[in-house]
Amino acid sequence: MEKSNNASRVEPVQLGLNSRFVFECHPGVSCFTQCCRGIDIILTPYDILRLKTRLGLTSEAFLAIYTELKFLEKTDLPIVTLKLLDDEKNSCPFVKDGQGCIIYEDRPTTCRYYPLGIASLSYTKEREGDEFFFVVRESHCKGFDEQKEWTVKEWRRDQGVDIHDEINAGWTELVVMKKSFPANITINEKAKQMFFLASYNIDKFKQFVFESSFLTRYEIEDSVIEAIKKDDVALLRFGFKWIKSVLFQSDEIEENRSFKLKK
Ligand code: SF4
């Protein structure tokens, strides 16, 4: 995840969950909404699910209107970023003068973390304590002049980051896994399309699962089928496991009954 612009500077301080920093952002700061312009925000699968639901769009429509396709550095995995407006300041499409963020309750993970960054994209609850964070200090940001002190843990809880990280954990694991591959090992076009489909285009992925030969090819427990039919978060998690076992050919394929091919 990334949120940066030319004026940003990363504090060379490694923060743990109990590290403290002083910061506060509120509509009274003179720089209010400046950080929502000229930025690069990678959207996670759960970010897209929340945003497309909030806006009443299909995932396909959301991707077409609000995102740009890129490829993640050191991997050839497709990622999507928020498409900025073509205005003077390249504003985020969701920032409005005098109102701030109009989708605040469903803002992306990176906006929630800010002004913190997370190293390696690999935060999971199980790894709590191993992970580290850093501060992104932008010259225009007056939030550092305020007096409120937080631990990283308190900030994550206050901003509602935990649920995003927990749901995205299977996906971040895939990205980290791909980053650890030697540079000469690439994934083919079909695999990239499957990664994109299950990660970002959740409505199309649902069609693929329920309207193609998918369910006739894999042995999938009835309880799992029922869950993914009703619950898009369950479908996202299912998709992450499917990408891992099928496209990344993880050893889990044999252990994981969900993706055994039917005989
Ligand atoms: S204080 Fe920082 S985070 Fe808050 S609006 Fe200003 S620039 Fe953005």
Ligand code: SF4
């Ligand atoms: S989504 Fe909201 S918080 Fe994030 S950059 Fe856009 S307006 Fe700002």
